[in-house]
Amino acid sequence: AQSVAQPEDQVNVAEGNPLTVKCTYSVSGNPYLFWYVQYPNRGLQFLLKYITGDNLVKGSYGFEAEFNKSQTSFHLKKPSALVSDSALYFCAVRDGYSSASKIIFGSGTRLSIRP
Amino acid sequence: DVKVTQSSRYLVKRTGEKVFLECVQDMDHENMFWYRQDPGLGLRLIYFSYDVKMKEKGDIPEGYSVSREKKERFSLILESASTNQTSMYLCASSFPQPNSPLHFGNGTRLTVT
Numbered sequence: 001a002q003s004v005a006q007p008e009d010q011v012n013v014a015e016g017n018p019l020t021v022k023c024t025y026s027v028s029g030n031p032y033l034f035w036y037v038q039y040p041n042r043g044l045q046f047l048l049k050y051i052t053g054d055n056l057v058k059g060s061y062g063f064e065a066e067f068n069k070s071q072t073s074f075h076l077k078k079p080s081a082l083v084s085d086s087a088l089y090f091c092a093v094r095d096g097y098s099s100a101s102k103i104i105f106g107s108g109t110r111l112s113i114r115p
Numbered sequence: 116d117v118k119v120t121q122s123s124r125y126l127v128k129r130t131g132e133k134v135f136l137e138c139v140q141d142m143d144h145e146n147m148f149w150y151r152q153d154p155g156l157g158l159r160l161i162y163f164s165y166d167v168k169m170k171e172k173g174d175i176p177e178g179y180s181v182s183r184e185k186k187e188r189f190s191l192i193l194e195s196a197s198t199n200q201t202s203m204y205l206c207a208s209s210f211p212q213p214n215s216p217l218h219f220g221n222g223t224r225l226t227v228t
Binding site for chain 2: 034051
């Protein structure tokens with residue numbers, strides 16, 4: 001069965017420093033991977049998705065994600081964190097290729113950026 | 116911009132009541148989803164629909180049902196609300212292609228007393 005794991009409940013980073021939010025996945029076949037962000041009292045917003053063949057994917061708000069097939073990881077990164085990046089981040093994987101496939105989410109990682 | 120609208124932001128219901136949560140999207144998306152979000156558990160899929168009148172169970176369908184009579188509207192029904200259904204409910208929609216992202220509503224925070 002497809003699954004996705006976010007091993008860290010919380011990540012703390014000083015403003016201006018690089019940040020990484022980790023995600024590992026388990027799929028059979030080609031992975032369809034996504035990152036979403038959730039600000040307080042809001043729904044989730046799409047940040048970026050894996051594109052086959054691109055090991056570094058760029059997304060919204062200066063975020064990027066590094067795909068590593070051998071480590072089955074899709075870590076979210078940003079070169080220089082902002083206080084406004086503080087939010088809840090979710091990694092997700094599509095469970096199959098058909099239109100009837102599910103999207104499975106990780107448990108989320110709370111990112112806290114201190115000034 | 117895609118808009119996914121959930122009818123209520125906050126809802127308080129009593130145990131045993133029948134509860135309807137409504138979701139409408141304006142982008143002609145084929146797929147629609149209902150998730151519940153609880154601290155430490157992430158998002159868990161309740162039901163989804165890939166076409167009008169079609170529905171599929173997610174990971175936690177017990178105590179819930181859904182209705183999709185029109186393409187733009189997907190309703191979640193709690194047949195007899197219980198306190199363990201107190202949660203944040205999130206509706207989402209997407210195109211059917213596997214690399215299509217979900218677009219979420221702002222959520223309905225349901226409290227069952």
